[in-house]
Amino acid sequence: MRRTVLSTMALACTAVLASTVPAFASGASPVPTVHPTATAAPSQAPAGSATPSAAPSAVPTTRPASGTPSAVPSVGTPTRAPSPAQVAVVPKGAPDTGVTPTASKSGGQGGLIGGGAAAAFVMGGAAVFVVRRRRATGE
């Protein structure tokens, strides 16, 4: 009777461990996230125009356009000499030139799952070992 109870407990423990580990896997959502700013801008626009195609007037650091009539109203004060700037419109902020691979997080999840499975296996084996020991030495 005692052996049966111990064996049943070992099985139950293993089953509980085994059922909890896959919960890690369901948490991962490998949805590729693409920045909305990644807009394709093929070279359709004439490069001769110095006005930006996306936001012609809301740029804070607008300088006088070089070589073209000033179609862009000067919003900010020119930061340099009155001569036309070499870069007609200075972009705002830093370029966002890198989208991290979201799939790399799955590697960590995989390690967790593997570790959990190994732990479940070891605990199950230990329980069986204890049952056998008690059976051999006891009754």
Next chain:
Amino acid sequence: MTSLSRRAFVTAAMASLLVSCGGHGTDSTAPEHPGSAPVPSRTSAKAAHGLGRSVPVGLRIPAIGVDTPVMQLGLAADGSVQVPPITAHDRAGWYRNSPTPGQTGPSVILGHVTVGTYGDGVFRRLAQLRKGDRIVARLENGRTAEFTVDAVRTVAKADFPSDEVYGDVDRPELRLITCGGARTGTGYLDNVIVFAALSSATP
């Protein structure tokens, strides 16, 4: 009785095996970037300083194995510079409000270091460039402008040196920009900027 414990052991082993087979991560692939079709560009070349105005259509950096078409980029709605699209074979992009390569001034070319689930970007090894390395820009008019790297800097995005990157200079220069440093969520904390100066031009 022995058979019962054996059965328990086998059941435990099977459960563990099933669990370990259930979860598997999706591997991130890192595709290579062979040079593909050139980008058509329609621009009227205007006479200017140095080499004269002609938009870049290709970029080659032998030291880090880059040979890519170059597209044109403008400004995004928020006033930041546009970046090339996130695709499997991404390309570099020239900021069209900057001088063309070979003209007096800082010509700005951008590229991705990584392109999300597609893996590495065209400028994935930009930070490995060293002073003296060569950069060759192919222009629409058939000429090439060859630059030599002066400096490679990694700067925090919060302290992006706009004046040094976009400010006036007295000779033809080139700026290559990508991301770098520590990752945060889906992006990076830093920018890698390569400063280069025109060393020669071929007809």
